[in-house]
Amino acid sequence: MSVHPNLIGAERSLAASGDTFVSTMPATGAEVGTFPRSAKVDVDRAVASAKAAFDGWRLTPAPERGAILFRFADILRAHKDELTLLMTQEMGKVAAEAGGDVQEAIDMSLYMAGEGRRLSGQTTPSELRDKFMMSVRMPIGVVGAITPWNFPIAIPSWKLAPALICGNTVVLKPAEDTPLLAQRFVELLHEAGLPDGVVNIVHGFGEEAGDALVRHPDVPVLSFTGSRETGIAVTKAAADNLKHVHLELGGKNAIIVMDDADIDLAVDGIVWSAFGTAGQRCTAASRVIVHRAVYDELQKRLVARVEKLRLGLPWDPDTDIGPLINAAALAKVHSYTEIGLGEGAKLLTGGEPGSSDGFYYRPTVFADVEAGMRIAREEIFGPTTTLIPVGSFEEAIAAANSVEYGLSSSIFTRDVNKAFRAMRDLQAGITYINAGTTGAEVHLPFGGVKGTGNGHREAGQAALDVFTEWKSIYVDYSGKLQRAQIDNQ
Ligand code: NAD
Numbered sequence: 001m002s003v004h005p006n007l008i009g010a011e012r013s014l015a016a017s018g019d020t021f022v023s024t025m026p027a028t029g030a031e032v033g034t035f036p037r038s039a040k041v042d043v044d045r046a047v048a049s050a051k052a053a054f055d056g057w058r059l060t061p062a063p064e065r066g067a068i069l070f071r072f073a074d075i076l077r078a079h080k081d082e083l084t085l086l087m088t089q090e091m092g093k094v095a096a097e098a099g100g101d102v103q104e105a106i107d108m109s110l111y112m113a114g115e116g117r118r119l120s121g122q123t124t125p126s127e128l129r130d131k132f133m134m135s136v137r138m139p140i141g142v143v144g145a146i147t148p149w150n151f152p153i154a155i156p157s158w159k160l161a162p163a164l165i166c167g168n169t170v171v172l173k174p175a176e177d178t179p180l181l182a183q184r185f186v187e188l189l190h191e192a193g194l195p196d197g198v199v200n201i202v203h204g205f206g207e208e209a210g211d212a213l214v215r216h217p218d219v220p221v222l223s224f225t226g227s228r229e230t231g232i233a234v235t236k237a238a239a240d241n242l243k244h245v246h247l248e249l250g251g252k253n254a255i256i257v258m259d260d261a262d263i264d265l266a267v268d269g270i271v272w273s274a275f276g277t278a279g280q281r282c283t284a285a286s287r288v289i290v291h292r293a294v295y296d297e298l299q300k301r302l303v304a305r306v307e308k309l310r311l312g313l314p315w316d317p318d319t320d321i322g323p324l325i326n327a328a329a330l331a332k333v334h335s336y337t338e339i340g341l342g343e344g345a346k347l348l349t350g351g352e353p354g355s356s357d358g359f360y361y362r363p364t365v366f367a368d369v370e371a372g373m374r375i376a377r378e379e380i381f382g383p384t385t386t387l388i389p390v391g392s393f394e395e396a397i398a399a400a401n402s403v404e405y406g407l408s409s410s411i412f413t414r415d416v417n418k419a420f421r422a423m424r425d426l427q428a429g430i431t432y433i434n435a436g437t438t439g440a441e442v443h444l445p446f447g448g449v450k451g452t453g454n455g456h457r458e459a460g461q462a463a464l465d466v467f468t469e470w471k472s473i474y475v476d477y478s479g480k481l482q483r484a485q486i487d488n489q
Helices: 040-058 062-078 080-090 095-115 154-165 179-191 206-215 228-239 263-279 292-306 327-342 393-400 416-425 462-467
Strands: 006-008 011-013 020-024 031-036 122-125 131-139 142-146 169-173 199-201 221-225 244-248 253-257 285-291 346-349 364-367 384-390 408-412 430-433 468-476
Touching: 006 040, 006 179, 031 080, 031 179, 040 131, 040 142, 040 169, 040 199, 040 206, 062 080, 062 095, 062 154, 062 179, 080 095, 080 179, 095 154, 142 154, 142 206, 154 169, 154 179, 154 221, 154 462, 169 206, 179 199, 206 228, 221 228, 221 462, 228 244, 253 263, 253 393, 263 285, 263 292, 263 384, 263 408, 285 292, 285 393, 292 346, 292 364, 292 384, 327 346, 327 384, 384 393, 393 416, 408 416, 416 430, 462 468
Parallel strands: 142 169, 142 221, 169 199, 221 244, 253 285, 253 408, 285 384, 364 384, 408 430
Antiparallel strands: 006 011, 006 199, 020 031, 122 131, 131 468, 346 364
16 A cells, blocks of 8 residues: 655655554454654644745735635535545544534635635724824744544634635644544645645644644644643643643533433433444533433433444444444453443443444443543543432532533523523533533633643634734824833823
8 A cells, every 4th residue: 555645845755764564444344545654854844834834824815725725625625525435434433423523614715715804803993192002913823733533624624724824834744543533634724725834734643743742942832632641741841942832621511411301312412422433522421410300201212212223334324322442442441441340330221342342332331330430530432421419409510520620511401581590600611501511602712621732722702812912003193202101101
């Protein structure tokens, strides 16, 4: 099989060492492609390429940059079926969800393309006569984008579309489990008319190519999505150069079901949020906090639904749940079943691998879970959810807030007062009312509080703050020296 090369400027090149790695299908083990196992020397070339392209790109009018993103959205749409099928193969999410992943990238490209005609700053009156004041967004330089495998088209778009519209250039180091999808993403960006060097892709492993990108002195901004542990390592490695580090990390998201909830609707929300993408979403609902008055009923209806979910090949339209990403993920998910059993939680269904082929795991529900148990605190990143009984709204909120993460949250209730209290009191970057924990749209900020991140947001207007620096500009047309805070006392 020929090697898919790194894309650096106008060049297509292999790793200088000649080393490679193989991407395989989690459902079958079949090979998808071979990629360069890049190291520092390869990253250095990619950064030099992005740096050389920066001036030309930052001086390209933002509406022109936007026109390229509009074309990119059209091209993505034309390739949606191809990318959807490839995603079912290389990443293993089922076809409907893979189509949604591509659609998110289309939406984000359109949204950020439109930003090319805004990128608004502030104008504000001066305290002095004949003086004008405004703030403008300035691009920063080379952005290092490091992405995970679970949204292999959407997440690169969340980073690259805003970085590009703001006038930055990019080196992308995609996840080693989904390199072909990232490669296609960048190839299609080039097809949309992006000048050489504006986006470069370097394949390889996190501790090698990823670390080299994080430490490179000519990369002032890092946008990282991945696990909490890696996020902390990235932050430490970037500290000596005082880089801007944008982190989107894990979650331990909870759905609260109150005693007045529509139980069938809540079950729909739980099934979609806990088991969609086989639970491999940062917003997956791995905790369900249930009022005791409806606990037995909810358990019964939920287990009946979960046992009907069909495991299968992700590209088969009848499949509800595809495989986990790799053998390590399967081992980790199963280890949490053993941890849960050891902690005294009650296994209602699942708890074992789904088949001898592929990395399948049966959808798993634990009952009688206490908020302090490890299965209720640690990110499992698989099709496992935990039912936590509570006696009141206050207890539900306290349980929801008792973890170190703070990404998404949800409450099912018909009581508007409880809904508004939940919106105020849930410690999370996202709160849904009468919906599960997943379903973000591209034009609101996306990200979390506490251990889920470091205060930045992806998507929405907030994404622009990651990829720009504010400059405040004062224009004095009085013809004399005017001193603020002194001449106007
Ligand atoms: P991961 O941290 O193992 O890897 C993510 C990326 O970081 C990969 O490209 C990897 O090669 C790279 N990497 C690994 N070590 C590195 C290092 N030392 N230096 C630089 N780069 C390094 O995460 P994963 O398993 O790919 O993804 C799953 C995690 O991502 C989960 O915790 C999930 O919750 C999180 N996630 C968060 C969001 C969000 O927006 N909050 C979205 C999706 C996934």
